[in-house]
Each structure stands twice: as structure tokens, then as C-alpha cells.
Amino acid sequence: MERRAVGATALAVGAVGLGCMPMSWGYAASRRDGEESLRAVHSALDHGTTLLDTADMYGPFTNELLLGRVLKQRRRDAFIATKCGLLAGEQHIVANGRPSYVKRACDASLRRLQTDTIDLYQLHRVDPEIPVEETWGAMAELVAAGKVRALGLCAVGARGDRRTGAALHEETLRQLVRAQQVFPVSCVQAELSVWSAEALDELLPWCTAHGVGFLAAMPLGNGFLTGTLTPGQGFEPDDLRARHPRFTADMMAANQPIVAGLRRVAHRHGATPAQIALAWTLAQGPGVVPIPGTRSAQRPAENAAAAGLTLTAADLAEIAAGPRAWGSWE
Secondary structure, eight states, X not given: OOEEESTTSSOEEESSOEEOGGGTSSSOGGGOOHHHHHHHHHHHHHTTOOEEEOOTTTTTTHHHXXXXXXXXXXXXXXXXXXXXXXXXXXXXXXXXXXXXXXXXXXHHHHHHHTOSOEEEEEEOSOOTTSOHHHHHHHHHHHHHTXXXXXXXEEOOOOTTOOOOHHHHHHHHHHHHHHHHTTSOOOEEEEEOBTTBOGGGTTHHHHHHHTTOXXXXXXXXXXXXXXXXXXXXXXXXXXXXXXXXXXXXXXXXXXXXXXXXXXXXXXXXXXXXXXXXXXXXXXXXXXXXXXXOBOOOTTHHHHHHHGGGXXXXXXXXXXXXXXXXXXXXXX
């Protein structure tokens, strides 16, 4: 698989990463299968994917524990990216950017992941009560201590922040500039997909201009762009999509032309809609690494193959001209 650099660092990863969140959090718990998830991670590594994206809050904690079982055997095959800064409670999520907490969280993640070093440590959310410079400074100390190799920032606002799309990216840019003055930002993680492309306006250009890598979260639109979801199918109550306006029956029906367009392009390439969606994301710049999430052992091979697809100018124009559905996670 093609390799891509994580920002201006000497760290290189497979062009398509693996988002591990669905294995432990965010989607229906009744469909989680630890052994299937382990097979998915091994399959991803077998097919050239190296970047495994997780977070301490996924589970919470169980996602890192699961990956630790793989890393114990295959640490040299993997580039581990995890996150700190969010606490998952029974009723809500709270940001915590206190330097003392960040340092404790890193040590705990290292234990769960069964590794001595985290390749990319990301601030999951900026704490509105703590200046980002203080949090970032504590994370920089982790690099100096040899516990972390590079630092990244996720494009998410504080709890209760209702800004979305361009407004949220503007806030992320402000945070990036402030953090960059303390210690180099190697990577930014934000949503980017065929149907959610606001990052192309300012955020990705800023990253490109400053040598900062970009992890494209939700490149398959939380499953919608795969073409496997049908309007009105319903989601279990603990699935994030059950309460998101993009996934109402009416909106899913209205957005079927997006999937139909991907299918047309896929037919020309002998590919799947998911592969075309990932190839589109890869085409947005050499520093972009999509991290499609899955808990199926069958998907990593399909996703990895997308790195071998080259979309033509006509393909990209057809996709760009297609309908868009704009929304945001709340």
C-alpha cells in the first residue's frame, strides 16, 4: 500500500487507516463481537493498513484493551494513534484538559495498549476551562519523556458547543495556531467525506500549507456511503445514528442520489461505492489519510484496496457536482 507522511514528521503510515471506535463505542452494543474485531484489526495489518485510531473514551477503555491484545503480538506492524481529553460518563461527556490529568491518561493508555510508546497522541477535545497552551504543553512533555512520538488535535468543540461545519472549523484553526506556538502539531483529525466536505474550505488548506497531516474521520459517512443502508431501516437506541438527522428515513431517502452517483463511478472502475468514497478522500491531498471505521473482518481488505484506485478528472467532477447533505454530530 502507498505510504503517506503524518505531517512534517518522519512518521509514515499506510494510505488508508483503520478507525477502531465502532468496535467498542457509538454503534449498537448488541452487534459487538470482540473476536470479530480482533480479526478485523489483524486483517487490516495484513493488507498494509498500519494506522490504528482509537481513544481512551471508546468503551470507555475497552477499545484500547482490545488493541493491546493485537499490539502485544504485532507492535512493529502498527502505528498507534490514541486520544485523551474526554471523560465518558453515564449521562454526558466532559472535557478534561488539566495537565496532571493528561499525563495520567497517557500512562493509563500505555498500559492498556501494552506498549512503551504512542505514535500519535491526540487531544480529543479542548477543555473550555483550561487554555489549550497548558494542555498542549503537558502533551509536549510526554514527547520529551519518550512516551509519545507526535501530537495531534481533533476538530471538535467543547461540550455544549452548537457550532458546526465552517464555524467549528474556524474554532479549530484558532486552537491549532495557539497550539502550534507551543509545540508542533503533526496531525489534525476532522470529518471529511463526499457528503461532508467543509474541511476543504479552510482547515485542510491550512494543514497543507503548514505541513500538518490530516486524518479524515467518517470518510464513509458512518456507513451511508457504502450503499448498504436503506431508508427506514432503523437503528438500535444506543447507535449514534438513531438520533442524528442525517439518518432519518426521509433524509436517507433524499440522499440516495449520492450513493447512486458513487455506484456509477464504481461500476466504471470495477469497485464498490465505499472504495470510490475512500479514493475521493485520498485524492484531496497527499497528506490526507482516511480512517474508515469497521468492526467486520471483511471490510479492511476492501478498504485497503481503495488506495490502489485512481479517480479521473471526470470522476472527481461528477462526484463534486452531485447532491450534498450537510449535517453535524451533536
